[in-house]
Amino acid sequence: MTMTFSTDKRFDLIAVGRACIDLNATEYNRPMEETMTFSKYVGGSPANIAIGSSKLGLKTGFIGKVSDDQHGRFIQSYMEKVGVDTSQMVKDTEGHKSGLTFTEIKSPKECSILMYRTDVADLNLRPEDVSEGYIAQAKILLISGTALAKSPSREAVFQAVDYAKRQNVPIVFELDYRPYTWQSEEETSVYYKWAAEQSTIVIGTRDEYNILENSEGNSDEQTAKALLSSRAELVIIKHGVDGSIAFEDDGTITHAKAYPSNVLKTFGAGDSYASAFLYALLNGNSVREALQFGGASAAIVVSKHSSSEAMPTVEEIKALLAQHEQSV
Numbered sequence: 001m002t003m004t005f006s007t008d009k010r011f012d013l014i015a016v017g018r019a020c021i022d023l024n025a026t027e028y029n030r031p032m033e034e035t036m037t038f039s040k041y042v043g044g045s046p047a048n049i050a051i052g053s054s055k056l057g058l059k060t061g062f063i064g065k066v067s068d069d070q071h072g073r074f075i076q077s078y079m080e081k082v083g084v085d086t087s088q089m090v091k092d093t094e095g096h097k098s099g100l101t102f103t104e105i106k107s108p109k110e111c112s113i114l115m116y117r118t119d120v121a122d123l124n125l126r127p128e129d130v131s132e133g134y135i136a137q138a139k140i141l142l143i144s145g146t147a148l149a150k151s152p153s154r155e156a157v158f159q160a161v162d163y164a165k166r167q168n169v170p171i172v173f174e175l176d177y178r179p180y181t182w183q184s185e186e187e188t189s190v191y192y193k194w195a196a197e198q199s200t201i202v203i204g205t206r207d208e209y210n211i212l213e214n215s216e217g218n219s220d221e222q223t224a225k226a227l228l229s230s231r232a233e234l235v236i237i238k239h240g241v242d243g244s245i246a247f248e249d250d251g252t253i254t255h256a257k258a259y260p261s262n263v264l265k266t267f268g269a270g271d272s273y274a275s276a277f278l279y280a281l282l283n284g285n286s287v288r289e290a291l292q293f294g295g296a297s298a299a300i301v302v303s304k305h306s307s308s309e310a311m312p313t314v315e316e317i318k319a320l321l322a323q324h325e326q327s328v
């Protein structure tokens with residue numbers, strides 16, 4: 001299947017949610033306690049997806065709140081530099097700080113992130129910060145799960161979803177589960193179910209769908225069937241190095257393998273996957289081709305140091321896919 005999107009919009013994709021700071025360990029293969037140096041990048045799942053999409057050539061906008069300080073200015077200027085429209089990125093006027101994520105690279109397979117997210121600026125986005133006229137200009141609105149974790153950001157996302165529905169803008173929900181920001185898994189499940197019910201495309205890992213379902217017992221088929229019975233037309237279930245599966249509402253199921261990669265760290269895979277997957281779909285490619293695009297993009301990013309800065313170009317993705325075709 002290929003999906004069709006409006007052609008007369010100013011933006012291909014508008015993302016709503018957090019834009020933060022990643023501090024990635026520059027010393028590899030050691031625990032955080034022994035890591036002394038870090039490199040700074042823009043981070044936050046929806047910001048990474050917006051940056052990745054923009055680097056691929058999509059016209060991209062961002063709705064979010066950042067701190068009114070050096071970090072907020074760094075985030076905004078980096079996103080502008082890579083072509084993301086930041087006209088709807090607001091500065092926090094109450095002193096809230098941008099979130100920080102420290103990464104630990106213990107081995108290429110054993111990575112973790114440590115988030116500093118107490119009362120962060122992004123979770124203080126307010127409904128009145130969200131413009132219906134802006135959302136109306138998008139082919140798709142991307143919402144990320146973490147923005148639902150706390151008020152007032154939760155209500156800002158409700159507002160964005162309401163505007164998108166009024167304006168017939170399809171919603172893409174990236175589950176983006178970050179336990180640090182939630183009170184409990186039960187609470188997360190309530191909001192995840194709600195968001196999935198509003199969305200045309202749902203993207204998440206198997207573990208994230210378990211959180212959504214508040215249950216560990218469901219198969220991918222059961223999960224997809226339940227979601228496709230409401231508004232969703234396409235459900236993507238990711239399985240890390242084992243690849244991903246797309247379930248469509250006409251019953252088509254497409255499996256995609258991950259591409260071999262010289263892995264440096266595992267984080268960044270999901271965001272690069274989402275940006276390239278959505279790029280391909282928005283450009284009229286089939287779901288199968290979009291899965292391949294997403295997987296290739298992720299294979300590139302896990303071999304590099306950052307999530308945002310490492311987002312590949314279309315040419316890099318095509319080169320990896322061509323290389324893979326030659327070797328099979």
Ligand SMILES: Nc1ncnc2c1ncn2[C@@H]1O[C@H](COP(=O)(O)OP(=O)(O)O)[C@@H](O)[C@H]1O
Pocket residue numbers: 205238239240241242243244257258259260261263266267268269270271273294295296298299302
């Ligand atoms: N180690 C890896 N090597 C190559 N590709 C990977 C690797 N890990 C993940 N990917 C690719 O990225 C996609 C998303 O990764 P996954 O780990 O499932 O998501 P997330 O990063 O959101 O947890 C996978 O479906 C796969 O195509």
Ligand SMILES: O=C(O)C[C@@H](O)[C@H](O)C(=O)COP(=O)(O)O
Pocket residue numbers: 020022042043044045046048101113266267268269270271272306307308
């Ligand atoms: O999402 C965050 O706030 C942290 C990210 O910026 C970080 O780069 C990361 O963990 C990305 O991992 P992914 O979700 O696996 O793409």
